[in-house]
Amino acid sequence: MSKINAEDAPKPVGLYPHARKVGNLLFLSGVGPRTAGSDANDSGVPGLKLDHNGNFLEFDFEAQVHSVFNNVKRILEASGSSWEQLVDVQVFLVNMKRDFHTFNKIYAEYFKENQPCRTTVEINSLPTPIAIELKCVATVE
Template identity: 85%
Template sequence: MRIFARYKKRIMSKISTQKAPKPVGLYPHARKVGNLLFLSGVGPRVAGSDATDSEVPGLKLDKNGNFIEFDFEAQCRSVFDNVKVILEASGSSWDQLVDVTVFLVNMKRDFHTYNRIYAEYFKENQPCRTTVEISSLPTPIAIELKCIATID
């Protein structure tokens, strides 16, 4: 059993970084398994912020949680930047992404903006992609990404 435990520790590891928003629950930013890297859901919150913070680029809420300001493009760029930070902290890179699952809270309003910005960020590397509309996310954000990348 000790040999298996040492082997398992070598091929599987948890990765967290203070350069990205804190996870909303008890999970790492990423997990390395062999030469694959699985990122937990990543949102646009500001690095170091936690779920109780309202530090979301392009979003301002009043005391009742109603939108005062909403800029989806700012959230989209921020989530891509957060993914990049986690990839780099994990020993991977943007060019090593192989699969991206995108969760949008409002497909009709936000998909065209998302698709345009996605094309800017993925000119060279074109991972597989799935985009899904969902009714809400655990914090007041409009987009979240779930990614798989390779790692050397």
């Protein structure tokens, strides 16, 4: 088993790697939409601005979806895999009612060719002020 950390992806918010390779499978840790160079204390989330109390001043869910997909791509490529080699995507949304339709529409744009298995669930919260996180499995050749 090998641990992989992608230099151009946001740092994990805990002691875990971006991914682990086991045989020809690649398991990604939960990936959110933060930008590289940001950390858990600095929102660094596209489309999100918070006031000093942590309340939303601006919220753009579409920007978060595009950003999380880009972060997954960066980790896959740094791991010797690719978008086309994704086989399973678990999606965690903090507001299914508000965001599922938008997510589903954007997801369809990114997965026209490769169509991995997918599970989408609503959760109460995530450890940083984000609205989406992905957990992915891909193959590595």
